[in-house]
Amino acid sequence: MSTTRRRTRTAAIAAAALAGALVVPAGLAGSVPAAQAVVPDTFNPFVAAGGYSIYVREDAFLGGSETEGAVAVGGSLSVRGDGGNYGVIHFAAGTADYTIPTVDGDPTRVLAGQYDSGSAGRLQISNAGTSDPALLGTLKLTQDDPLYGYFERGGFTRYRLAAAPDADAPPLIDIEALPWTDAATAEAATLTALPTVADYVEADMTWTYDEAAQCLADVADPTNGLAAFPTILENTGGRLVLTGVATDRPNVVEYQDIGAQQVQFDPDVALGPQNPLIVRVPAGTTVVNAPFGAEGDTKHYIFYDLSAVTGDVTIQPAVAGGRIDGSIYAPNVDLTAGGSPLDGQVLSQNLDITLGSGETHAYLFRGEVPCIAQEGSTTFDIVKTVTGSGASLVPSDATFLVDYVRDGTDAGELALPVGESVVIANLPDGTEITLVEVVPPDVPGVGWGTPVWSIDGVVQTPAPDGSVTFTVQSGTTISVGLENVANLVPPAPTPGPTPAPGPAELAESGADGGVGLFAALAAFVVGAGALGLTLRRRSARR
Known part of the structure; x- marks a missing residue:
């Protein structure tokens, strides 16, 4: 099974996900669970909501009267424009028997990618129905929208359009649990440390x-x-x-x-x-x-x-x-x-x-x-290392591409960060995997040696095209290593000046001047014809 979560790392990861569930490196975990294919014997599918009463993976419009609970929206959030403020509170008529999540250590009522600048509504995060500090939730946003600013309103913080015709014009959000100090402080308290909503909401989701x-x-x-x-x-x-x-x-x-x-x-x-x-x-x-x-x-x-x-x-x-x-x-x-x-x-x-x-x-x-254990599937991981005298010249964020073929079908490219593991999970038992490295990135001063492949620590002899092939077995994890040797390349010597010809050489050259000029012209004509032929042939192939 696969999940569609995250020719840089992103494209390769998306392509690989078509062929098997992908676990990205820890630094890219994002909205992809950090430990795929681990579904407990019993589970609550709403763990994926991260404790929010409403979790929307993309965009949401809230058109009801109010929400008692906590709201997370991965993309854009908007609320109704009629009927006064749209309130997000703790309790009035439903149940007070719940807690709310924290984001970057702060209790949070609303977490969103952004607040729709085209919304006609006023969102009021009041936390009504509780005085418990752990339940006085605030607003968190993963995206810094330049159209909005932070302003004081009644001693608390209001988030509204900076160019709004007046201080009460929608769209806006009143964050009553965030006391006003200044705009910079309010912004620092509102923008999240991690880049996506799913980074927070799906953090405890160990399955796809x-x-x-x-x-x-x-x-x-x-x-x-x-x-x-x-x-x-x-x-x-x-x-x-x-x-x-x-x-x-x-x-x-x-x-x-x-x-x-x-x-x-x-x-x-x-x-x-x-x-x-x-x-x-x-x-x-x-x-x-x-x-x-x-x-x-x-x-x-x-x-x-x-x-x-x-x-x-x-x-x-x-x-x-x-x-x-x-x-x-x-x-x-x-x-x-x-x-x-x-x-x-x-x-x-x-x-x-x-x-x-x-x-x-x-x-x-x-x-x-x-949940029944989903047998008949397996995993392999691949780790990229760089060694050799020129290893220190390779940028720490360099990415190496590997063509990935599954049962003879091209499954895209894997993007391998240096020193990190990329994992393909949930492959059917007996799947044949073929991997071959694309040409490594150009690094000034580095010449690349022949890639060294290993499987479960055993060095492999690649096929003539440089590929390695292996078959995954149920219930096992195969560890693949790919080592690139970076060799220092000394700079090319700077050519010295060409000596001027002596009188004797000039005389000899001059004696044959007519023949030499004719030969040079003939060579130029032939060369130009060949060049034109070459260009025409290339053009015909395009």
Whole structure:
């Protein structure tokens, strides 16, 4: 399986990801989990949300009334323009039983790539409903937008357009937990140390989204015995009664089987960490009418599993104007959602909280889901080293490219930083890998020796084209080394002046002057003809 996360390193990493899940060097970890292919025996897929009640991997529009919780948006965030400020608070009508994440050591209510300069809304981060210092969250941004500035407003910090027609003109963000001192201090407190939102949110995610999807598909497969599959005891159209709800393992129901306004259990079974309810939404679904509407803690243990779904999907209450209970896991979905309220956690690719809908409340998913070990896959890593008398001349950020072929198919290039490891994970058992180095980068004063390949510490004899080939085996990790020897090249000697010809040489030259001139002209004509022929041939090949 693969994840699409990060002819510099980026292009090579993207190409390699097509052929196997890629673990990038520690210095590039970014939005790619640092330890791929490590899914625990049981896991909570919402760990990928990093403790945020709303995590959107790309862009989000919040059009409801307010959010109780914490919001992370990987790209651009905007909020509604009508109805006053859009508040991000701790508690009013939902639940106060949650904590908020920290970013660079600071409690954080809103983390985003940027605040949309075209937004018509005013975002107010007030933290209402708590006085706990650990819950007084601030704003964090990964991108420094030159259109915005930091200003004082009522003793706290306001983030707004520097060229706004007046101090209250949207778009703006009021950061009430950030006391005003000066603009430089406010900026330093707001901009993040790491470059992407995912660097923070997905830091504890030790699996890829594809791996999580496979785990969830395995749970939903009755032949694996990992879950219970409740059956319908009663269906009145408006009310559905399920029986056979397990207390010791997850319960899975197919979305298409529960077309109702409300779902109940018989006997009445309390859902919990060991026996959450998973509503499995099939690929191709575009509209989900969420049927659960009961009050209480059950909403902590229900989630809509859209891991098999891509594209545009709308999730709405089964009853117009009703509530949505349960979390929404839709990492590859452009999601439109809105309930009055929406009680649960949301993870999606893009998000539009329906304009005019109600509040979103931080009922974070607390269940655990089993995962079958994904056997029949393996890993190899490759480390680049540079040795030799000219090694000190090679820049520390130099990148070496390696062509990567998988089972005879070109899988792109791997970009290898010096001294760091690049890992390709989750390859099928028996995959044949061929690697060959592209010409090393030009470094003044360095001549490159023949590359030295090793596999698991054993020096290899490359093929005539310089490539090495090996086969990966299930349950193993193959360590590949690529050493380049940098040899110092002495500077070329500076040629001295050409001696002037003596009288005798001039006389001899002059005696044959006519013949010499004729020969020179003939040579020039022939050479020009050959040059023209060469250029025409090259042009014809283009």
